[in-house]
Amino acid sequence: MPVSTNQPKFSDDSIKVVALAGGVGGAKMVDGLSQVLIPENLAVVVNTGDDFEHLGLHISPDLDTVCYTLAGIANPDTGWGRANETWQTMKAIEEMGGPTWFRLGDRDLGLHLERTRRMREGQSLSQVTEFFCQVFGIRSRVLPMTDQLVPTRVYTVDGELPFQEYFVHHHCEPKVTGFRFDGIERSKPTKGLLGTIQAADLVIICPSNPWVSIDPILSVPGIRPAVEKSVVLAISPIIGGQTIKGPAAKIYAELGIQPSAQAVAHHYGSLLDGIVLDKVDIGQAENIQKQGIKTCVTDILMKTPSDRTRLAKIVKNFGISLIKRS
Amino acid sequence: MPVSTNQPKFSDDSIKVVALAGGVGGAKMVDGLSQVLIPENLAVVVNTGDDFEHLGLHISPDLDTVCYTLAGIANPDTGWGRANETWQTMKAIEEMGGPTWFRLGDRDLGLHLERTRRMREGQSLSQVTEFFCQVFGIRSRVLPMTDQLVPTRVYTVDGELPFQEYFVHHHCEPKVTGFRFDGIERSKPTKGLLGTIQAADLVIICPSNPWVSIDPILSVPGIRPAVEKSVVLAISPIIGGQTIKGPAAKIYAELGIQPSAQAVAHHYGSLLDGIVLDKVDIGQAENIQKQGIKTCVTDILMKTPSDRTRLAKIVKNFGISLIKRS
Numbered sequence: 160m161p162v163s164t165n166q167p168k169f170s171d172d173s174i175k176v177v178a179l180a181g182g183v184g185g186a187k188m189v190d191g192l193s194q195v196l197i198p199e200n201l202a203v204v205v206n207t208g209d210d211f212e213h214l215g216l217h218i219s220p221d222l223d224t225v226c227y228t229l230a231g232i233a234n235p236d237t238g239w240g241r242a243n244e245t246w247q248t249m250k251a252i253e254e255m256g257g258p259t260w261f262r263l264g265d266r267d268l269g270l271h272l273e274r275t276r277r278m279r280e281g282q283s284l285s286q287v288t289e290f291f292c293q294v295f296g297i298r299s300r301v302l303p304m305t306d307q308l309v310p311t312r313v314y315t316v317d318g319e320l321p322f323q324e325y326f327v328h329h330h331c332e333p334k335v336t337g338f339r340f341d342g343i344e345r346s347k348p349t350k351g352l353l354g355t356i357q358a359a360d361l362v363i364i365c366p367s368n369p370w371v372s373i374d375p376i377l378s379v380p381g382i383r384p385a386v387e388k389s390v391v392l393a394i395s396p397i398i399g400g401q402t403i404k405g406p407a408a409k410i411y412a413e414l415g416i417q418p419s420a421q422a423v424a425h426h427y428g429s430l431l432d433g434i435v436l437d438k439v440d441i442g443q444a445e446n447i448q449k450q451g452i453k454t455c456v457t458d459i460l461m462k463t464p465s466d467r468t469r470l471a472k473i474v475k476n477f478g479i480s481l482i483k484r485s
Numbered sequence: 486m487p488v489s490t491n492q493p494k495f496s497d498d499s500i501k502v503v504a505l506a507g508g509v510g511g512a513k514m515v516d517g518l519s520q521v522l523i524p525e526n527l528a529v530v531v532n533t534g535d536d537f538e539h540l541g542l543h544i545s546p547d548l549d550t551v552c553y554t555l556a557g558i559a560n561p562d563t564g565w566g567r568a569n570e571t572w573q574t575m576k577a578i579e580e581m582g583g584p585t586w587f588r589l590g591d592r593d594l595g596l597h598l599e600r601t602r603r604m605r606e607g608q609s610l611s612q613v614t615e616f617f618c619q620v621f622g623i624r625s626r627v628l629p630m631t632d633q634l635v636p637t638r639v640y641t642v643d644g645e646l647p648f649q650e651y652f653v654h655h656h657c658e659p660k661v662t663g664f665r666f667d668g669i670e671r672s673k674p675t676k677g678l679l680g681t682i683q684a685a686d687l688v689i690i691c692p693s694n695p696w697v698s699i700d701p702i703l704s705v706p707g708i709r710p711a712v713e714k715s716v717v718l719a720i721s722p723i724i725g726g727q728t729i730k731g732p733a734a735k736i737y738a739e740l741g742i743q744p745s746a747q748a749v750a751h752h753y754g755s756l757l758d759g760i761v762l763d764k765v766d767i768g769q770a771e772n773i774q775k776q777g778i779k780t781c782v783t784d785i786l787m788k789t790p791s792d793r794t795r796l797a798k799i800v801k802n803f804g805i806s807l808i809k810r811s
Contacts, residue, residue, distance in 0.1 A: 214598045214599075214601075214602050215542070215598070215601055216541070245573050245591065247570075247590075247592045247595070248574060248594045250592070250595065251591075251592040251593075251596060254595070254620060255616075255617060256599075257602060264573075265571065265591040267577075268577070268591075268594065269573070269576065269578040269581065270581065272578060272583070273577075273583035275540075275541055276583060276584075290581075290582075291581060294580060294582065
């Protein structure tokens with residue numbers, strides 16, 4: 160929520176937006192936004208808490224999902240990886256008794272190998288990401304939240320697990336008791352990130368997992384204070400008490416919180432000027448408004464590409480209304 | 486050439502052979518040998534001077550060519566890599582402006598990734614190789630010459646080059662002035678290698694490049710002295726002054742030596758009891774015999790799989806005759 164009334168002037172068409180995003184839901188939302196905004200006026204800050212080293216390669220699952228989606232080459236069936244993928248390398252690894260729980264397609268592997276090679280040569284994750292975006296013809300900016308490794312650790316009743324072990328290897332089965340983002344207090348936002356937030360008219364928190372996609376971003380020193388000064392809206396990742404993809408609802412329940420749009424609004428609290436929630440959750444709007452958060456109720460499920468632009472238009476207009484009121 | 490007359494007793498059928506091999510020519514020869522010997526009685530000592538790290542992966546070109554060939558899954562068109570290969574990862578790396586001069590197929594990459602993973606976990610190259618041979622159903626033993634990295638460096642008129650830079654990236658074009666095998670004086674033969682040579686009835690030097698495939702093997706401390714005590718024969722990699730594959734003839738010429746079977750015999754010198762040379766080089770047999778080296782003249786070009794077994798039978802019988810004379 161903005162603390163200053165000196166909002167930068169903007170026209171509705173050239174509104175500058177920063178989106179905070181995790182994986183699939185975030186990628187769909189920014190894909191829609193990139194089509195209803197001037198693409199160059201959209202910057203996406205992506206969670207890297209999921210990043211890990213696997214088979215000696217630097218893997219950035221959320222970053223890749225966002226980039227592949229914006230490039231129009233994401234795999235529509237899986238929600239991760241590339242379209243028209245083949246699996247020959249994975250088959251060979253399987254033949255040799257190697258680890259196959261984290262599936263890497265042949266084309267996807269090319270990116271991981273080349274990214275890892277560039278990073279070993281001394282390039283930062285953000286430099287490599289910028290270069291890949293150029294190659295893929297992505298006009299919006301994609302910024303990893305930080306260039307440092309800040310691996311998400313999941314506290315579960317079975318002990319502490321690295322995020323991908325929890326998420327992919329154990330299919331989110333162990334009951335969660337909490338999270339930490341290892342080394343986050345010593346991390347720094349990527350170059351230009353804070354300035355981009357400051358220059359933005361609006362910050363959009365995508366319908367990503369609040370606990371493991373958005374909280375890591377907001378925990379990088381400097382990012383939350385910068386976001387607090389902006390007009391901020393979130394799109395609920397919870398519809399009718401469920402998540403479309405991923406374990407957000409399960410995590411809420413395990414932490415003793417009823418999963419709902421209202422819980423999401425409460426999670427972000429005073430950061431928010433507004434929240435977009437689904438029609439099925441209209442009953443929660445009044446309570447959310449009592450927290451001082453404006454609501455916008457619509458269909459928020461994105462099944463088709465046209466759903467993404469339809470929702471993005473609504474989000475954009477809701478954002479403009481929040482800016483004008485602020 | 487054996488220095489002791491206490492040869493181990495053997496029957497022709499159960500003759501124990503150690504083959505020293507580099508890449509394509511060596512692989513074809515050992516493939517033939519594995520079919521005319523009891524496979525378990527054949528051990529192949531493979532050059533690892535070509536090994537290098539590429540895209541963060543441990544690549545062992547000669548070892549892989551030998552193993553893929555013995556497993557019956559070598560690419561018959563290229564002489565390296567796997568049959569029925571696909572190239573999706575390489576295409577993706579190319580799109581991203583990464584290095585593509587060293588071609589790695591999708592299935593081949595699976596092996597490099599899994600080998601590198603196992604080596605990072607602490608397994609030695611020979612342990613990983615033994616495991617892969619089990620997976621591939623290879624009954625002969627395949628031993629890297631050493632578990633240490635001893636990279637071949639090529640002295641050229643354009644300066645010193647790492648071997649794969651010379652061999653693949655620069656297509657063997659720079660004029661060669663010499664070689665060194667970095668760190669070889671501190672390397673050790675892989676576990677069991679010297680004992681295997683001592684227990685063998687015959688050592689066969691495959692038709693591989695004497696300078697960059699066989700010399701590295703013989704330069705690992707302990708291997709040459711062990712080979713010297715054995716009955717040894719070589720198959721010439723030079724036919725009519727030419728090599729079938731690779732730069733051996735070019736290297737001989739650049740070092741001021743006429744490339745010929747005789748030059749190969751001279752190269753190995755007193756190590757040899759016998760050499761197998763091609764019919765077109767029959768004129769060189771007399772001069773070679775004057776060095777005290779027995780000759781066997783036949784067709785040594787291996788175009789088809791049946792050529793491999795035909796030559797292997799001749800080599801085996803020639804070897805048996807040398808053992809009986811020694």
